[in-house]
Amino acid sequence: MTVRPGSTIGILGGGQLGRMLAIAAANLGYRTHIYAPGLSGPASEVAARWTRGDYDDAAAIAAWVSQVDVVTYEFENVDVAPLKGLDGVRPSLRALEVAQDRVAEKAFAETVGGRPAPYCPVDSLTDLTQALEMVGMPAILKTRRFGYDGKGQARVRDAAQAGDAWAAIGEQPAVLEKMVAFEAEFSIILARGLDGRIVRYDAATNRHKDGILDLSTVPPSGIVAEQAEEAGALAERIAGALGYVGVLACEFFASKDGPVFNEMAPRVHNSGHWTIEGAVTSQFENHIRAVCGLPLGSTALVGTGAEMRNLIGREMEEWPTILADPTAHLHLYGKTGVKPGRKMGHVTRIF
Known part of the structure; x- marks a missing residue:
């Protein structure tokens, strides 16, 4: 059904993904209504309405849903049960559900031909000791749920x-990988419409710093x-197998x-922020188009290339210098609280 x-x-x-989705939605003539636990946030400044509520409050979520025409999410670390x-x-x-559990995610990717790094579920220290023998070392231990930007890892x-x-x-509960x-890390970002049509952006080569995306x-x-x-x-097969609607990001190691x-990530993604200025249709607009049942837009580059750099922590204080650069967006x-490791903004340059 078209919205x-x-x-x-x-x-x-x-958060900031909700903010950029709300801006894209407004450009297409839609209003947005945010649901989040805080009193405010980056999205509240540009959305038509904001409802404060906990992610596990089924009654509050149901009341919020009754006031909107379609629901999407910019954040996957939420309880699925109230949304059922x-x-x-x-x-x-x-x-x-698949994306929230790292073991389920890897197993699902394998069912459609994906090849994750060798891994083993871990539920105790004894499991970890045995998993190290099976998987080998060096390895990385990650919580099964609620980890991002290098958090919940050892x-x-x-x-x-x-x-x-x-x-x-x-x-x-964890997974050992x-x-x-x-040689490089990269991401595939695609959008899949209600009709099953898929459009895909250029693969972004990603550089991380302290577990956080630095440059795409x-x-x-x-x-x-x-x-x-x-x-x-593979990303297209994952989207098809899930009956996916919206923007999907898949991250890879080039070996x-x-x-x-x-x-x-079942949402718009940090490594796709370059698309706002660098593609004919941004990932945010294509997500809105997809969830509203509209035709998807072109993902072609508007120039010969683009780069996006995150402004993390006090890097945001570079803003006067960035604004003086005619090539920078x-x-x-x-965000009011500047903390180490917190994404405060980004800057894109088109070539």
Whole structure:
């Protein structure tokens, strides 16, 4: 069903992704109504309405849903249970459930031909000791749920570090992954419409710093360019198998043996922020188009290439210098608390 302009899109989550979705929605004539636990947030400044409520409050969520025409989300670390039985949630709750659990996510990718790094579920220190023997070292221990930007992770270089690693992640259900040798990290971002049509953006080569995305560049070159089609085909199979509607991001390691699946995000993605100025249709507009049942827009580059750099922590204080650069497009998210590791904005340059 097509959601007509003038309708209201409910967005679960009030961060910077919600902010950019709300701006894209407004440009297409839609209103947005945010649901999030805080009193305010980056999205509240640009949305028509804001409802404060906990993510596990089923009654409050149901009341909010009754006031919107379609529901989407900018944040996947939410309880799925209160959303069960609600109509018009796009992407599907199945996609949310798979992406929330790192073991389920890797297993699902394998069912459609994906190749993650060797991994093993871990539920205790004894499990971890056994998993290290099976998977090998060095390895990385990650919580199964609610980890992002390097949080909830611990590296294990030898068996003597097992106890410290288990304690570092809070002794939570986890997955142990073998650290694979790779030449680059990259992401595939696509949009899938209600009719099943898929459009795909250029693969972005990504550089991380302290576990947080620092720089994304397009178009790809070298080994990433060689492996982008295989990775893109896998991302499309994942989207198809989930009956996906909206923007989907899949992250990969480019290795000598081909693309290694890392993880998926059932939403718009940090490595796609370059698309606001760098593509004919941004990932945010294409997500709104998809969840509203509209035709998808072109993902073609508007120039020969683009780069996007995150402004993390006090890097946002560079804004006067950035604004003085005629090639730069500055986006600040309106966050008031500057903390180390916190994404405060980004800057894009088009070539």
